[in-house]
Amino acid sequence: QSVLTQPPSASGTPGQSVAISCSGSRSNIGTFYVYWYQQVPGTAPRLLIYRNYVRPSGVPVRFSGSKSGTSASLAISGLRSEDEAHYYCATWDDSLSGWVFGGGTKLTVL
Amino acid sequence: QITLKESGPTLVKPTQTLTLTCTFSGFSLGTTGVGVGWIRQPPGKALEWLALIYWDDDKRYSPSLKNRLTTAKDTSKNQVVLTMTNLDPVDTGTYYCAHYEQNGDAARSNWYFDLWGRGTLVTVSS
Numbered sequence: 056q057s058v059l060t061q062p063p064s065a066s067g068t069p070g071q072s073v074a075i076s077c078s079g080s081r082s083n084i085g086t087f088y089v090y091w092y093q094q095v096p097g098t099a100p101r102l103l104i105y106r107n108y109v110r111p112s113g114v115p116v117r118f119s120g121s122k123s124g125t126s127a128s129l130a131i132s133g134l135r136s137e138d139e140a141h142y143y144c145a146t147w148d149d150s151l152s153g154w155v156f157g158g159g160t161k162l163t164v165l
Numbered sequence: 166q167i168t169l170k171e172s173g174p175t176l177v178k179p180t181q182t183l184t185l186t187c188t189f190s191g192f193s194l195g196t197t198g199v200g201v202g203w204i205r206q207p208p209g210k211a212l213e214w215l216a217l218i219y220w221d222d223d224k225r226y227s228p229s230l231k232n233r234l235t236t237a238k239d240t241s242k243n244q245v246v247l248t249m250t251n252l253d254p255v256d257t258g259t260y261y262c263a264h265y266e267q268n269g270d271a272a273r274s275n276w277y278f279d280l281w282g283r284g285t286l287v288t289v290s291s
Contacts, residue, residue, distance in 0.1 A: 057211055090277050092212075099261060099281040100204075100212065105268075111279065143212055147274040151228050154202070154214035154278075 058083060059144050059157035066163040072132040075160045077144030079125050083155055087147040089127040091120055094141045094159075103142075104129060131162075139164045167191035169201075169262050169282035176288050177252050183287060187245040187262030194220050195240040200265030202278055203236065203247045207258040217265060218245055219273070252289045259284040 060078040067073040077089065089107050092100035102111050104120035107127065117138075119130045131138055144157040173185035185203075192199055203215040216236045217225040226234045235248040245262060263278035270276065 087274055088277070099283050100278075101281075102277070102279050105277050105279070106275070145212070145214075145278075149274070153217075153225055153227055154204075156204075156212040156214065159211045 057158040058148060058151070058155040059146070061142075061144060061157040061160045063158065064161045064163065066165055067131075067134045068165045069134055069136065071134050072130065073134060073162065074131075075129045075142050075144075075162070077127045077129070077157050079127075079146065079155075081125060082150040083125075083146045083148040084122065084127055085125040086149055089120065089122050090145045091118075091127075091129045092143045092145065094143065095139075096141070100143065134164050136164050138162060167264050167280045169264060169280065171260055171262050171282045171285040173260075173285055173287065175286060176290065178291050179253055179289055181252050183247075183249045183252050183256070183289075185247045185249075185260055185262075185285065185287075187247070187282060189243050189245070189262070189264070189282075192264065193240065193243065194218075194238045194245070196220055198267040200267075200273075200276060201238070201245045202263050202265050203245075203260065204263060204278070204281075205256075205258045205260045206284075207255070210258070215249075215260075216247060219265075223273075254289045257287065257289045259286050 091104040094100045107122040108120040148155045169189040199220040261284045263281040266279040
């Protein structure tokens, strides 16, 4: 059971928009920045969003992050087949004095 | 350019100790404001944070695994080692090391994992 709660799956057709939620608590998302990672099967996680909404160099503008209270969301617009992957949210947790990850969301592009 | 690579045994017997090495380039743990973390992923499951080590030798461990984990750095070799004792089949998975980025924020809880190694698969089985 992950400390951060994500839906196990999401889907959309090419060109559509999709949002993936991440729910936590005051000791984690409610206090600290949220990060999003993309993981294509068989590869290492790739940082997509840091400090709630900032995109690292090279990440398409189609990816955006937001945070409100103890929840966060990753939005992907203009879905493409290469977006099919697992997505994980993560943050620091003050109660655990360490990092926590969400259970991951498998995005399928139909 | 920052790169990291994990190395170690691919098969370990239950109750044995696992030692993994993360060899990196493009940064130095002798430089202020640098860290390296360890994260693992059981097959088909989510990511799980294990440990962090900072340039000043400060260390953090996952509370659930704290009694079994040790991490250490060798600055001259650009390496970080993770040791996990008393292995069990549930410890099977891919183990990643990652660069821990400060990005101008002194608060260590605001740092983050920006670049990861490719991971090494460890199987615990008799």
